[in-house]
Amino acid sequence: MRAVIVFARHELRLLVSLLLWVGRRRHGVADGRAFGYARGQGAVMAGFGFVCLIEAFTMSVLLRDWPALHTAVLILDAYTLVLLAGMYAAWQVRPHVLDDGALRVRHAAHVDLRVPLDRIAAVRHETRSTHERADGELNxxxxxxxSVTLELTEPVTHVTFLGRRRDVHVVRLHADDARDLVRDLERVLTRVRNVPSPSPDPPG
Known part of the structure; x- marks a missing residue:
């Protein structure tokens, strides 16, 4: 039952993302700076969509003599196309967001991790195309x-798609403008670290 609820919530987020995309709005950016990560993925999603259309047409021909089944499969295929569009929309409207308190790392509608700036030990531009699963790492x-690697002074808690909690101390993510993200993050980190601590109250 829990899995059903999780999938239903995820699909709802995809549908909301689709509405935001149509309305040319973004989710959770506010006064922060947004960094996209899905440049060039439109062609991939269009390819998936084309395959789904071919499959829908094929099934429509094969099931034309079974009206009830034909209708059910047609509805399912149409909903699949809507969710596919929602996935692409989620990539567009849910970018990474950098503000003065944290870097919000996101991946479509199923990852939304807030990394406080005071827990970031190092950030670097690092292009990697192979990622072995390891404890304490999120890729x-x-x-x-x-294209960006964050090393943390202490772990942050990542909640997986199905609700399992993992402590991670290394986060690797992709950004279309990775060098800009690293540069801006380093600038904010420098500013935060150079803020003087408040002076203790003088003895009474």
Whole structure:
């Protein structure tokens, strides 16, 4: 039952993302700076959509003598296309967001991880196309590639798609403008680290 609820919530987020995309709005950006990560993925999604259309047409021909089944499969195919569009929309409207308190790392509608700036030990531009699963590491590849690596002073908790909690101390993500993200993040980190601590109150 829990899995059903999780999938239903995820599909709802995809549908909301589709509405935001149609309305040319973004989710959770506010006063932060947004960094996209899905440039070039439109062609891939269009390819998947074309395959789905071919499949829908084929099934429509094969099931034309079974009206009830034909209608059910047609509805399912149409909904699949809507979810596919929602996935692409989620990539567009849910970017990474950098503000003065945290870097919000996202991946479509199923990853939304807030990394406080005071937990970031190092950030670097690092293009990787192979990612071995390891404890304490989170790899959010796009097109099998990550381009930014964050090393943390202490772990942050990542909640997986099905609700399992993992502590991660290394986060790898992809950004279309990875060098800009690294540069801006380093600038913000420098500013945050150079803020003087408040002076203790003088003795009474």
């Amino acid at each position: 959010l590849a796009v097109g099998s590639q990550t």
